[in-house]
Amino acid sequence: MTTTTAPTDSRPRGTEAPQRTVHAGSRRRRPRRPLRWLILAAAVLIALVMLAPLVLLVLNAFKTGTDYSAHGPLALPTSWSLQSFQDYLDRVDFLRALWNSVVISTLVALLGTLVSLLTAYAIGVGRVRGSTALLAVFLLATMLPQEALIYPLFYGAQATGTFNTVWSVIIVFTVLQAAFGTYLLSSVMSTLPPSLLEAAALDGAGRWRILWSVVYPVMRPTLSVLMVFFFVWTWNEFYIPLILLSDQSVQTVPIALATLQGQNSIDITSLNAGSLLSLLPTLVFFIIFQRTLSRGVTVGSVK
Template sequence: MAAIAHTATRHQRRRPWRWLILAVAIIVALVILAPLLLLLLNAFKTSADYSTNGPLAWPTAFSLQSFQDFLQIIDYPRALWNSIVIAGLVAVFGALVSLLSAYAIGIGRVRGSTTMLAIFLLATMLPQEALIYPLFYGAQATGTYNTVWSVILVFIPLQAAFGTYLLSSVMSTMPPSLLEAAALDGAGRWRILWSVVYPMMRPTLSVLMVFFFVWTWNEFFIPLVLLGDQSVQTLPIALATLQGQNNINITVLNAGSLLSLLPTLIFFFIFQRTLSRGLTVGSVK
């Protein structure tokens, strides 16, 4: 009985701290969601309502006029398709290249693996402004300028550099006895990769693909330079050129931003379980 009373007393002492932590978490969540809520609030206002009452006021009447104006100015389906194609192909092939290169470095133990990892890490740290001139002239020389392939072929190795660094670090911690047992059973390098290494790396690869998709979707500077034609521009580029070309009002810009944000939110909610499960498996390992 004494032990039960002591446990109950200890839980009662912890309750105020739990309520305090919950209150802090709610405040942090509201701060994080504030820009999204403000965007949602102003997207359904008319320009006159925004000019009269300001950005923080509740709309006098919810209107879809800003969405209609945005869809008349911007070819939204085309820009959405370009973003999906670029981000999807980069996510898939970036993860594949990361797996193959990390397998050679982390398990194959090639010479100079430490130097290679340092180069991959350096590639992730280089600013895009330092790469844009060779990328621009390279796209012109290969005939891929103003096509989605110019961006895809650039971001696959850029994203794979980070993926290789991450996966090779994880693979280097795999138990050698597992790989030796597979080799003794007659499995070759390719069989070991796809039958032993890939199943263990699949949760981490799923997380990488989600990150690669979101990162590539939000890329701005390199696509802005390499995709000058409106027919191949992505959603972030279409939004950026909207105001300069048409003197657009802020409510239309908010509506366009909301439409460009919705696909990534849907993608995140669809793969939320994959993301959380991959991070949990990685932490357990």
């Protein structure tokens, strides 16, 4: 009589049998949820709507006046022509206007950021008396319409001898942008840990040393974002420069574009060509400082 014995398990005690692994490729891929497709379709639609004005601007900039009159603004150019750009450059001193805009926007961005840092440091860290009232005044200055400020600014520029000079616009927008920057930075500085400032003071650091060695490194990403915004906001300003810069030699790019509009007629193709040329510097500026802008926003959100 033969007896069969059950197979013995040769594994040591306390160990379990390895589980079967199922390759990811063997599983059926889950179908994408319809909500994801709807969100993707909505994002694509919003992107197309946002890009539509830029596409029309490019199409009409390379048209001739005859082509625009015959086919309208939505049609493709029958022949890609640079005549509109030539007409715009013949009528407007674009290089002079571009230089004025670059100088004004750069100086306002630098000076406005510096003034914002100093005043916000005094209010947010120095604990100035009546800081809440001061911040309310700064916020009110950013909310006032430019039409309410133009008469005092006009007569002030005439009295100081800065009328028809770039310094009139630089001073005005430095103050206006710094008012917003002070309101923003003072709120951020008030959240700094007091122990950090007290430790620097115990090490013998004075107020200026604390500002440039402790506060400034922490605030540098926010200052970079603020500087980018100041540059773009100043570049697009129209009303105040139109009043304070009546001389063609000191006019900015938006004012140069306005000279193409007559009382009863307007050259659409030249206006589109000029708008495209004025858009290129800000586009290059954003491409250069895109990393700085995204890093500043990310660091500020994490902090």
